[in-house]
Amino acid sequence: MPAPGSGQDTIVVHAGCTPSDFHGFVNPPVVRASTVLFPDADTLVNRNQRYTYATRGTPTTDAFSQAMNQLEKAATTILLPTGLAAVTVPLMTFVKGGSHLLIVDSVYGPTRVFADSVLRKFGVDVEYYPARIGAEIRHRFRKQTAMVLMESPGSNTMEIQDVPAIASAAREAGIMTMIDNTWATPLLFRPLEHGVDISIHAATKYIAGHSDLLMGTASTTEHYANALKTGAVALGQTVGGDDAYLAIRGLRTLPVRLRQHEQSATMLAEYLSSHPRVASVLHPALPSHPDHDLWKRDFDGASGLFSFVLKDAGANAAHRFLNALRIFGLGFSWGGYESLAVPVNLSDRTIGCQLQGPLIRLQIGLEAVGDLKTDLDRGFAAL
Numbered sequence: 001m002p003a004p005g006s007g008q009d010t011i012v013v014h015a016g017c018t019p020s021d022f023h024g025f026v027n028p029p030v031v032r033a034s035t036v037l038f039p040d041a042d043t044l045v046n047r048n049q050r051y052t053y054a055t056r057g058t059p060t061t062d063a064f065s066q067a068m069n070q071l072e073k074a075a076t077t078i079l080l081p082t083g084l085a086a087v088t089v090p091l092m093t094f095v096k097g098g099s100h101l102l103i104v105d106s107v108y109g110p111t112r113v114f115a116d117s118v119l120r121k122f123g124v125d126v127e128y129y130p131a132r133i134g135a136e137i138r139h140r141f142r143k144q145t146a147m148v149l150m151e152s153p154g155s156n157t158m159e160i161q162d163v164p165a166i167a168s169a170a171r172e173a174g175i176m177t178m179i180d181n182t183w184a185t186p187l188l189f190r191p192l193e194h195g196v197d198i199s200i201h202a203a204t205k206y207i208a209g210h211s212d213l214l215m216g217t218a219s220t221t222e223h224y225a226n227a228l229k230t231g232a233v234a235l236g237q238t239v240g241g242d243d244a245y246l247a248i249r250g251l252r253t254l255p256v257r258l259r260q261h262e263q264s265a266t267m268l269a270e271y272l273s274s275h276p277r278v279a280s281v282l283h284p285a286l287p288s289h290p291d292h293d294l295w296k297r298d299f300d301g302a303s304g305l306f307s308f309v310l311k312d313a314g315a316n317a318a319h320r321f322l323n324a325l326r327i328f329g330l331g332f333s334w335g336g337y338e339s340l341a342v343p344v345n346l347s348d349r350t351i352g353c354q355l356q357g358p359l360i361r362l363q364i365g366l367e368a369v370g371d372l373k374t375d376l377d378r379g380f381a382a383l
């Protein structure tokens, strides 16, 4: 086990590894399981052994969740079958009928669908707040406010939130906070160190990193650990051994992949920001980004996902741009090794955002950056 304070790269390589438990093999075994046997009736009745049933963990899932604990500086990390479940399970656990729930307006679209359909149906009062609210969030607090759900940068529009300010205002008022930290991964931002109570990831994205599985993680402090674990088991949410194995395998190379994603994406974001057919580039590492200073203060770097706005163009032009791409695939999700592009629809936002043209989101993969630039030029040529 690396000593406390050792670099994130070292933690990523060694966290959750216990080779001596498995005859010295470096990786944990893939445990496919439901039943766990007990040696006698007393042990069974008292559940007095490390593993009791696969919904409560196996050596494979433990390896991954312990690695996430070390990276997120968390007491507990639960694993969920999708990134979306990593949002819905904590919400179902900690919000109830009559609760008031504050969600950032730039939240991941399917999270909004869950809040507006399922949570409202159960009597939760859902309110969306503007991403740049900062400490002013306290004016939205009510007696019934149960939680603030943040996401930074916001999905597609990439606003950075003042997470420490929001977390401390909420804590003062006795309100829980949760953040979707998928964009940054625990390498670039560690929400629990900024006073947030629950940090969730779509491990589907950079952590797994190879576009071959769906998984979510939710990490929390000692204070909420038992309630969160109980909530996940009660809702029947768990993951299988094969997927947990792939997730930890992906995690081991996250730092080197992320550095390349960052470098290539920053280069292309700079290229696009000086392109005559581009109205604006939404990437927090660019000094022109309105939240650049907040990003610099709180994050250790940028990942490879950003958006840009086409100038003097309509939806048809955006489609021509996308159809001309040969390396960028057209498809949802991101965080894999391959580059992707999607047109963004912002019609679900409740708080208007003014853009000068169609918005395109890019996931910059691990291809040669020169080839990606050539591909974008194909798109511009098709305009």
Ligand SMILES: *Cc1c(COP(=O)(O)O)cnc(C)c1O
Binding pocket: 081, 082, 083, 084, 085, 108, 151, 155, 180, 182, 183, 201, 202, 203, 204, 205, 214, 215, 216, 333
């Ligand atoms: C993709 C995504 C999710 C959901 O992950 P899935 O595994 O696809 O369910 C959640 N939050 C954000 C920010 C995402 O981009």
